[in-house]
Amino acid sequence: NAGVTQTPKFQVLKTGQSMTLQCAQDMNHNSMYWYRQDPGMGLRLIYYSASEGTTDKGEVPNGYNVSRLNKREFSLRLESAAPSQTSVYFCASSETGLGGYTFGSGTRLTVV
Amino acid sequence: SQQGEEDPQALSIQEGENATMNCSYKTSINNLQWYRQNSGRGLVHLILIRSNEREKHSGRLRVTLDTSKKSSSLLITASRAADTASYFCATVYSGAGSYQLTFGKGTKLSVIP
Numbered sequence: 001n002a003g004v005t006q007t008p009k010f011q012v013l014k015t016g017q018s019m020t021l022q023c024a025q026d027m028n029h030n031s032m033y034w035y036r037q038d039p040g041m042g043l044r045l046i047y048y049s050a051s052e053g054t055t056d057k058g059e060v061p062n063g064y065n066v067s068r069l070n071k072r073e074f075s076l077r078l079e080s081a082a083p084s085q086t087s088v089y090f091c092a093s094s095e096t097g098l099g100g101y102t103f104g105s106g107t108r109l110t111v112v
Numbered sequence: 113s114q115q116g117e118e119d120p121q122a123l124s125i126q127e128g129e130n131a132t133m134n135c136s137y138k139t140s141i142n143n144l145q146w147y148r149q150n151s152g153r154g155l156v157h158l159i160l161i162r163s164n165e166r167e168k169h170s171g172r173l174r175v176t177l178d179t180s181k182k183s184s185s186l187l188i189t190a191s192r193a194a195d196t197a198s199y200f201c202a203t204v205y206s207g208a209g210s211y212q213l214t215f216g217k218g219t220k221l222s223v224i225p
Contacts, residue, residue, distance in 0.1 A: 042217040050210035097211030100157035
């Protein structure tokens, strides 16, 4: 059981570069989420997709875009990376959003 | 803004002792969940308690929920060195059209062998 798979695990970007973080789940979950984790801040929700074909903003969406490619995959795009986007990014999925969430192992992103 | 706030921010105990972490939240909830995060790893779901439940057990874990005080506690009994991790409470709002989990800032637990 792979659960939630995130790629890449590590990335260094220069300011202004773009990149896409990939996330895939194999549990047939309906809901998927992107969080960022900064020291001392806990996890903050960037975007989520309650079901295939829908996406909504979370608490900190500025500078990001998402695509729910199909039921399995939910990608996060940084169009023009900024140092403030240096963080650890976690993808998660849940059957409905009400139950427990399954998290990926994270992507550690540094923007220089 | 963060929904939950854990207390204490850091806790250090001896192996075999009990560890208690508290969480307060701001709005009405559908349920409250606790997660563990080992250093450099993803979060792992530990236990979920619904808003109409007051106490729940899972192995060495005991969770209580007081909706009148908007607070919860997580008790880990007979702690082990392997319990060393950060623990987060997270809430699901009630009444929303769709559901998201909102996290607190976490309690860092160190269990000394």
